[in-house]
Amino acid sequence: QKEVEQNSGPLSVPEGAIASLNCTYSDRGSQSFFWYRQYSGKSPELIMSIYSNGDKEDGRFTAQLNKASQYVSLLIRDSQPSDSATYLCAGWGGNTSGTYKYIFGTGTRLKVLA
Amino acid sequence: GAVVSQHPSRVICKSGTSVKIECRSLDFQATTMFWYRQFPKQSLMLMATSNEGSKATYEQGVEKDKFLINHASLTLSTLTVTSAHPEDSSFYICSARPFGQGAHQPQHFGDGTRLSIL
Secondary structure (H helix, E strand, C coil), rough: CCCCEEECCCCCCCCCEEEEEEEEECCCCCCCEEEEEEECCCCEEEEEEECCCCCEEEEEEEEEEEEEEEEEEEEEEECCHCEEEEEEEEEEEECCEEEEEEEECEEEEEEEEE | CCCEEEEEEEEEEEECCCCEEEEEEEEEEEEEEEEEEEECCCCCEEEEEECCCCCCCCCCCCCCCCCEEEECCCCCEEEECCCCHHCCCCEEEEEECCCCCCCCCEEEECCEEEECCC
16 A cells, blocks of 8 residues: 655644644655645645655755665755645655556644744 | 636535536647535545547546536536535535646646535
């Protein structure tokens, strides 16, 4: 069973701090990973994608991928209360009848305290 | 770019009614779309993968006669919940993956449909 695992949290950080969200995966064949933010009652919103080892930065967000250790992380700098949401890690995997699908983690709930 | 439109955003109807939900990719073509269901405080659950011009692939435990999927064009997939009952009340979300742009493309999600069956 191919899996993506995340700590469900909640992860509480003070406003202005760095929030660090982590994700591990079991399928060494997975090549691409994605971080989504989901506010309560809303659908997921894509934040970052990463498929090369190392860091990828976009504004206050940095995604990190380490294929040897099979983990993906998301750093949020200068965290704001508006960043409070559930963050989902996903990777392509699971070949069902020749069609690939996302393997989602359960999500980490982030609370940024004002 | 990569906008997915889902309609309607909310449906309230009586038990026994059939409900159709549309998912459109507005600025890209998608041979593959995905339908998810999410109950409160739970993770997204993939229901089925919708393939343009062919039958959908359903996840284990999802009744294909209950949840009818049609993917008639490269920009439109529909999910019909037939004879809906209160236990079908949930948040239904579609997503689409751009066609022909390599293995690293993400899924783009619609805004979701909140279905309430009375």
